[in-house]
Amino acid sequence: MPWQVLYNTRDDRAFITTMGLDCAMFDLILQSGFAERWNQSTIPREDTNPHGQPRLCRRSLDAAGALGLIYHYLTSAMPDTALQQIFALNPSTVARYRAFALVILRDTLREIPEARVCWWESAEECEEDSRLIVAWHSLLYGTIGSIDGLNLLTAEADDPELENATYNGWLHGHYTSCVLVFSPRVGIIKGCVYNALGSWHDAKIACLIYSKLRDRTPPGYFLIADTAFPRGAASIAGRIQAPLKSNQQLPRDPQERDALLAHNCQLVSYRQTAKWGMRYFRASWGRLRLPLDISDSDGGANTLGVCLRSTNLRTERVGVNEIRTVYMRYWEEAEDEDIGADFENVIFGELRRRDRVARFHRVSVDK
16 A cells, blocks of 8 residues: 555655654654553554453554554544545544544654743753754844744534634634744644634733743743734733834934834844744645644644644654755655645645645645
Protein backbone atom coordinates (compact mmCIF):
# COMPACT_ATOMS: atom_id res chain seq x y z
CA MET A 1 0.00 0.00 0.00
CA PRO A 2 1.19 3.62 -0.50
CA TRP A 3 1.93 4.15 3.19
CA GLN A 4 4.35 1.20 3.36
CA VAL A 5 6.19 2.42 0.27
CA LEU A 6 6.50 5.92 1.78
CA TYR A 7 7.62 4.66 5.19
CA ASN A 8 10.22 2.28 3.76
CA THR A 9 11.86 5.04 1.72
CA ARG A 10 12.91 6.89 4.93
CA ASP A 11 13.15 10.02 2.79
CA ASP A 12 13.00 13.30 4.75
CA ARG A 13 11.47 15.25 1.88
CA ALA A 14 8.65 12.73 1.49
CA PHE A 15 7.98 12.72 5.24
CA ILE A 16 7.97 16.54 5.41
CA THR A 17 5.63 16.89 2.45
CA THR A 18 3.07 14.34 3.67
CA MET A 19 3.32 14.56 7.47
CA GLY A 20 5.08 17.83 8.24
CA LEU A 21 7.99 16.19 10.10
CA ASP A 22 11.23 14.50 9.16
CA CYS A 23 12.23 10.90 9.86
CA ALA A 24 14.12 11.73 13.06
CA MET A 25 11.17 13.56 14.59
CA PHE A 26 8.80 10.77 13.53
CA ASP A 27 11.01 8.21 15.28
CA LEU A 28 11.32 10.43 18.37
CA ILE A 29 7.55 10.59 18.85
CA LEU A 30 7.22 6.88 18.19
CA GLN A 31 9.86 6.02 20.81
CA SER A 32 8.70 8.61 23.38
CA GLY A 33 5.58 6.69 24.32
CA PHE A 34 3.36 6.56 21.25
CA ALA A 35 4.34 3.02 20.27
CA GLU A 36 4.00 1.83 23.86
CA ARG A 37 0.54 3.35 24.22
CA TRP A 38 -0.60 1.95 20.87
CA ASN A 39 0.63 -1.54 21.71
CA GLN A 40 -0.65 -1.66 25.29
CA SER A 41 -4.04 0.05 24.97
CA THR A 42 -7.33 -1.30 23.71
CA ILE A 43 -8.90 0.69 20.90
CA PRO A 44 -12.30 1.88 22.17
CA ARG A 45 -15.35 0.38 20.50
CA GLU A 46 -18.80 -0.67 21.67
CA ASP A 47 -18.31 -4.44 21.34
CA THR A 48 -15.00 -4.75 23.22
CA ASN A 49 -13.84 -4.63 26.82
CA PRO A 50 -11.98 -1.28 27.29
CA HIS A 51 -9.78 -2.93 29.93
CA GLY A 52 -9.07 -6.07 27.93
CA GLN A 53 -5.80 -7.25 26.46
CA PRO A 54 -5.09 -5.62 23.06
CA ARG A 55 -4.83 -8.03 20.14
CA LEU A 56 -2.06 -6.51 18.04
CA CYS A 57 -2.16 -9.31 15.47
CA ARG A 58 -5.71 -8.31 14.57
CA ARG A 59 -4.94 -4.65 13.95
CA SER A 60 -4.62 -3.30 10.43
CA LEU A 61 -1.84 -0.86 11.37
CA ASP A 62 1.16 -1.04 13.66
CA ALA A 63 2.23 1.92 15.81
CA ALA A 64 4.20 3.56 12.97
CA GLY A 65 1.21 3.22 10.66
CA ALA A 66 -1.11 4.78 13.25
CA LEU A 67 1.27 7.72 13.75
CA GLY A 68 1.52 8.14 9.98
CA LEU A 69 -2.28 8.05 9.69
CA ILE A 70 -2.87 10.82 12.22
CA TYR A 71 -0.15 13.09 10.80
CA HIS A 72 -1.44 12.54 7.26
CA TYR A 73 -4.84 13.60 8.56
CA LEU A 74 -3.55 16.71 10.35
CA THR A 75 -1.23 17.85 7.56
CA SER A 76 -3.72 17.50 4.73
CA ALA A 77 -7.22 18.64 3.81
CA MET A 78 -8.01 15.29 2.21
CA PRO A 79 -11.30 13.50 2.91
CA ASP A 80 -11.31 10.12 4.64
CA THR A 81 -11.69 8.34 1.31
CA ALA A 82 -8.15 9.39 0.40
CA LEU A 83 -6.80 8.12 3.73
CA GLN A 84 -8.56 4.81 3.06
CA GLN A 85 -6.64 4.49 -0.21
CA ILE A 86 -3.27 5.42 1.30
CA PHE A 87 -3.53 3.09 4.32
CA ALA A 88 -5.76 0.37 2.81
CA LEU A 89 -8.44 0.71 5.49
CA ASN A 90 -12.23 0.68 5.43
CA PRO A 91 -14.20 3.79 6.51
CA SER A 92 -15.05 2.68 10.06
CA THR A 93 -11.45 1.62 10.75
CA VAL A 94 -10.08 4.97 9.57
CA ALA A 95 -12.45 6.87 11.86
CA ARG A 96 -11.74 4.62 14.87
CA TYR A 97 -7.95 4.53 14.44
CA ARG A 98 -7.79 8.27 13.80
CA ALA A 99 -9.71 9.16 16.96
CA PHE A 100 -7.66 6.76 19.12
CA ALA A 101 -4.30 7.78 17.63
CA LEU A 102 -5.12 11.48 18.17
CA VAL A 103 -5.67 10.91 21.90
CA ILE A 104 -2.49 8.92 22.48
CA LEU A 105 -0.48 11.37 20.36
CA ARG A 106 -1.80 14.19 22.55
CA ASP A 107 -0.72 12.32 25.68
CA THR A 108 2.69 11.50 24.18
CA LEU A 109 3.45 15.10 23.17
CA ARG A 110 2.56 16.31 26.67
CA GLU A 111 5.48 14.26 27.99
CA ILE A 112 8.09 15.49 25.47
CA PRO A 113 9.87 18.56 26.93
CA GLU A 114 10.49 20.23 23.55
CA ALA A 115 6.78 20.07 22.71
CA ARG A 116 5.61 21.94 25.80
CA VAL A 117 3.77 25.23 25.48
CA CYS A 118 5.49 26.86 28.43
CA TRP A 119 5.41 30.49 29.60
CA TRP A 120 8.65 32.29 30.43
CA GLU A 121 9.84 30.78 33.72
CA SER A 122 12.35 33.36 34.95
CA ALA A 123 13.67 36.89 34.54
CA GLU A 124 16.78 35.40 32.92
CA GLU A 125 14.70 33.75 30.20
CA CYS A 126 12.80 37.00 29.60
CA GLU A 127 16.07 38.90 29.38
CA GLU A 128 17.48 36.41 26.88
CA ASP A 129 14.49 36.77 24.55
CA SER A 130 14.44 40.55 24.98
CA ARG A 131 18.09 40.74 23.89
CA LEU A 132 17.24 38.79 20.72
CA ILE A 133 14.65 41.44 19.87
CA VAL A 134 16.82 44.44 20.83
CA ALA A 135 19.57 43.16 18.52
CA TRP A 136 17.26 44.06 15.62
CA HIS A 137 14.96 46.65 17.23
CA SER A 138 17.04 48.78 19.59
CA LEU A 139 14.08 50.78 20.94
CA LEU A 140 12.06 47.75 22.08
CA TYR A 141 13.94 46.77 25.23
CA GLY A 142 11.62 44.75 27.45
CA THR A 143 9.75 43.08 24.61
CA ILE A 144 9.65 39.29 25.02
CA GLY A 145 7.22 38.25 22.31
CA SER A 146 4.15 38.97 20.24
CA ILE A 147 0.49 38.06 20.62
CA ASP A 148 -2.35 37.72 18.12
CA GLY A 149 -5.75 36.13 17.67
CA LEU A 150 -6.57 33.29 15.29
CA ASN A 151 -10.05 32.47 13.97
CA LEU A 152 -10.67 28.99 12.55
CA LEU A 153 -13.72 28.17 10.46
CA THR A 154 -16.27 25.97 12.19
CA ALA A 155 -19.16 24.00 10.71
CA GLU A 156 -22.67 25.28 11.36
CA ALA A 157 -24.59 23.53 14.12
CA ASP A 158 -28.05 21.98 13.63
CA ASP A 159 -29.17 23.41 16.97
CA PRO A 160 -30.40 27.00 16.30
CA GLU A 161 -29.18 28.25 19.69
CA LEU A 162 -25.71 26.78 19.22
CA GLU A 163 -25.62 28.01 15.63
CA ASN A 164 -26.41 31.53 16.78
CA ALA A 165 -23.83 31.36 19.59
CA THR A 166 -21.02 30.39 17.21
CA TYR A 167 -21.80 33.03 14.59
CA ASN A 168 -19.29 35.87 14.38
CA GLY A 169 -21.03 38.95 13.04
CA TRP A 170 -17.76 40.80 12.45
CA LEU A 171 -16.36 38.03 10.25
CA HIS A 172 -19.76 36.94 8.85
CA GLY A 173 -19.27 33.27 9.59
CA HIS A 174 -18.95 30.57 12.23
CA TYR A 175 -15.56 30.44 13.92
CA THR A 176 -13.56 28.92 16.74
CA SER A 177 -11.25 31.49 18.33
CA CYS A 178 -7.70 31.12 19.62
CA VAL A 179 -5.03 33.44 21.01
CA LEU A 180 -1.35 32.57 20.53
CA VAL A 181 1.79 34.09 22.04
CA PHE A 182 5.05 33.74 20.07
CA SER A 183 8.61 34.12 21.31
CA PRO A 184 11.26 35.93 19.20
CA ARG A 185 12.31 32.52 17.94
CA VAL A 186 9.52 32.51 15.37
CA GLY A 187 7.56 29.27 15.58
CA ILE A 188 7.91 28.75 19.34
CA ILE A 189 4.52 29.17 21.01
CA LYS A 190 4.91 30.36 24.61
CA GLY A 191 1.25 30.65 25.55
CA CYS A 192 -2.12 29.87 24.04
CA VAL A 193 -5.85 29.78 24.64
CA TYR A 194 -7.61 27.65 22.04
CA ASN A 195 -10.89 26.00 21.03
CA ALA A 196 -13.07 28.89 22.23
CA LEU A 197 -16.27 28.14 20.32
CA GLY A 198 -18.42 31.09 19.31
CA SER A 199 -18.11 34.80 18.77
CA TRP A 200 -15.93 35.53 21.79
CA HIS A 201 -14.07 38.80 21.90
CA ASP A 202 -10.29 38.47 22.11
CA ALA A 203 -10.38 40.25 25.48
CA LYS A 204 -12.46 37.41 26.94
CA ILE A 205 -10.38 34.65 25.39
CA ALA A 206 -7.09 36.19 26.47
CA CYS A 207 -7.95 36.37 30.20
CA LEU A 208 -5.54 33.51 30.96
CA ILE A 209 -2.79 35.33 29.06
CA TYR A 210 -3.52 38.52 31.00
CA SER A 211 -3.19 36.65 34.31
CA LYS A 212 0.18 35.22 33.26
CA LEU A 213 1.40 38.68 32.31
CA ARG A 214 0.28 40.00 35.70
CA ASP A 215 1.33 37.15 37.98
CA ARG A 216 4.12 35.26 36.22
CA THR A 217 6.00 37.85 34.17
CA PRO A 218 8.75 39.97 35.80
CA PRO A 219 8.16 43.74 35.81
CA GLY A 220 9.37 45.66 32.79
CA TYR A 221 8.66 42.95 30.20
CA PHE A 222 5.78 43.05 27.74
CA LEU A 223 4.24 41.65 24.55
CA ILE A 224 3.50 43.41 21.28
CA ALA A 225 0.15 43.17 19.50
CA ASP A 226 -1.58 44.94 16.62
CA THR A 227 -3.83 47.93 17.21
CA ALA A 228 -7.02 45.85 17.14
CA PHE A 229 -5.96 43.49 19.93
CA PRO A 230 -7.36 44.41 23.39
CA ARG A 231 -4.65 45.30 25.91
CA GLY A 232 -6.46 44.21 29.05
CA ALA A 233 -7.45 45.99 32.24
CA ALA A 234 -5.49 48.55 34.24
CA SER A 235 -3.85 45.76 36.26
CA ILE A 236 -1.67 44.87 33.24
CA ALA A 237 -1.23 48.39 31.87
CA GLY A 238 1.85 48.53 29.66
CA ARG A 239 2.19 44.72 29.49
CA ILE A 240 0.76 44.66 25.94
CA GLN A 241 1.94 47.41 23.61
CA ALA A 242 0.73 48.20 20.11
CA PRO A 243 1.54 50.64 17.31
CA LEU A 244 -0.21 53.98 17.04
CA LYS A 245 -3.74 54.00 15.72
CA SER A 246 -4.64 55.94 12.62
CA ASN A 247 -5.38 59.61 13.26
CA GLN A 248 -3.90 59.37 16.76
CA GLN A 249 -2.69 62.74 18.00
CA LEU A 250 1.07 63.20 18.12
CA PRO A 251 3.13 65.37 20.51
CA ARG A 252 3.71 68.96 19.44
CA ASP A 253 7.37 68.89 20.43
CA PRO A 254 9.42 67.80 17.37
CA GLN A 255 11.87 65.69 19.38
CA GLU A 256 9.14 63.87 21.26
CA ARG A 257 7.24 63.31 18.02
CA ASP A 258 10.30 61.95 16.21
CA ALA A 259 11.08 59.63 19.13
CA LEU A 260 7.50 58.37 19.25
CA LEU A 261 7.40 57.73 15.50
CA ALA A 262 10.75 55.91 15.58
CA HIS A 263 9.50 53.70 18.42
CA ASN A 264 6.22 53.12 16.56
CA CYS A 265 8.09 52.10 13.41
CA GLN A 266 9.89 49.36 15.33
CA LEU A 267 6.64 48.24 16.96
CA VAL A 268 5.08 47.82 13.52
CA SER A 269 8.12 45.93 12.30
CA TYR A 270 8.25 43.47 15.21
CA ARG A 271 4.48 42.97 15.22
CA GLN A 272 4.94 41.16 11.91
CA THR A 273 6.54 38.22 13.73
CA ALA A 274 3.09 37.19 15.02
CA LYS A 275 1.83 37.14 11.42
CA TRP A 276 4.80 34.99 10.41
CA GLY A 277 4.09 32.63 13.28
CA MET A 278 0.43 32.34 12.30
CA ARG A 279 1.32 31.75 8.66
CA TYR A 280 3.82 29.04 9.59
CA PHE A 281 1.27 27.43 11.91
CA ARG A 282 -1.46 27.42 9.28
CA ALA A 283 0.87 26.28 6.50
CA SER A 284 1.86 23.30 8.63
CA TRP A 285 -1.60 21.90 9.29
CA GLY A 286 -3.89 21.64 6.29
CA ARG A 287 -6.69 20.21 8.46
CA LEU A 288 -7.16 23.63 10.06
CA ARG A 289 -8.12 25.07 6.67
CA LEU A 290 -11.36 23.08 6.75
CA PRO A 291 -14.26 23.82 9.11
CA LEU A 292 -13.90 22.21 12.53
CA ASP A 293 -16.65 19.83 13.65
CA ILE A 294 -18.98 21.77 15.96
CA SER A 295 -20.46 18.53 17.30
CA ASP A 296 -17.09 17.22 18.52
CA SER A 297 -15.63 19.84 20.84
CA ASP A 298 -13.23 17.35 22.48
CA GLY A 299 -11.94 16.23 19.10
CA GLY A 300 -11.38 19.84 18.08
CA ALA A 301 -9.50 20.56 21.30
CA ASN A 302 -7.32 17.47 20.81
CA THR A 303 -6.61 18.42 17.18
CA LEU A 304 -5.56 21.96 18.10
CA GLY A 305 -3.52 20.79 21.09
CA VAL A 306 -1.60 18.28 18.97
CA CYS A 307 -0.95 20.87 16.24
CA LEU A 308 0.33 23.43 18.76
CA ARG A 309 2.68 21.00 20.52
CA SER A 310 3.88 19.47 17.26
CA THR A 311 4.73 22.97 16.02
CA ASN A 312 6.89 23.60 19.08
CA LEU A 313 8.56 20.20 18.84
CA ARG A 314 9.43 20.73 15.19
CA THR A 315 10.84 24.21 15.82
CA GLU A 316 12.93 23.04 18.79
CA ARG A 317 14.26 19.98 17.00
CA VAL A 318 14.81 21.46 13.56
CA GLY A 319 15.30 25.20 14.08
CA VAL A 320 13.75 28.26 12.51
CA ASN A 321 16.26 28.62 9.68
CA GLU A 322 15.75 25.08 8.40
CA ILE A 323 11.98 25.45 8.66
CA ARG A 324 12.12 28.52 6.46
CA THR A 325 14.59 27.15 3.93
CA VAL A 326 13.51 23.48 3.82
CA TYR A 327 10.03 22.87 5.25
CA MET A 328 8.32 25.97 3.88
CA ARG A 329 9.98 25.47 0.50
CA TYR A 330 8.79 21.87 0.27
CA TRP A 331 5.24 22.85 1.26
CA GLU A 332 5.12 25.77 -1.18
CA GLU A 333 6.55 23.69 -4.02
CA ALA A 334 3.90 21.03 -3.42
CA GLU A 335 0.95 23.47 -3.42
CA ASP A 336 -0.19 26.41 -5.50
CA GLU A 337 0.80 29.83 -4.17
CA ASP A 338 -2.75 31.00 -3.46
CA ILE A 339 -3.45 28.01 -1.22
CA GLY A 340 -0.98 29.24 1.38
CA ALA A 341 -1.29 32.98 0.84
CA ASP A 342 -5.04 33.41 0.30
CA PHE A 343 -6.69 30.15 1.29
CA GLU A 344 -9.64 31.97 2.94
CA ASN A 345 -10.89 32.80 -0.57
CA VAL A 346 -10.35 29.30 -2.00
CA ILE A 347 -13.39 27.01 -1.90
CA PHE A 348 -13.11 23.77 0.08
CA GLY A 349 -13.35 21.55 -2.99
CA GLU A 350 -10.31 23.28 -4.46
CA LEU A 351 -8.44 22.98 -1.16
CA ARG A 352 -8.90 19.24 -1.24
CA ARG A 353 -8.14 18.72 -4.91
CA ARG A 354 -4.96 20.82 -4.69
CA ASP A 355 -3.82 19.50 -1.31
CA ARG A 356 -0.09 18.73 -1.27
CA VAL A 357 -0.51 15.32 0.40
CA ALA A 358 -3.14 14.25 -2.12
CA ARG A 359 -0.82 15.33 -4.94
CA PHE A 360 2.09 13.41 -3.45
CA HIS A 361 0.13 10.14 -3.25
CA ARG A 362 -1.95 10.89 -6.37
CA VAL A 363 -5.14 9.76 -4.70
CA SER A 364 -8.55 10.38 -6.25
CA VAL A 365 -10.61 13.08 -4.55
CA ASP A 366 -14.30 13.57 -5.30
CA LYS A 367 -15.21 16.79 -7.09
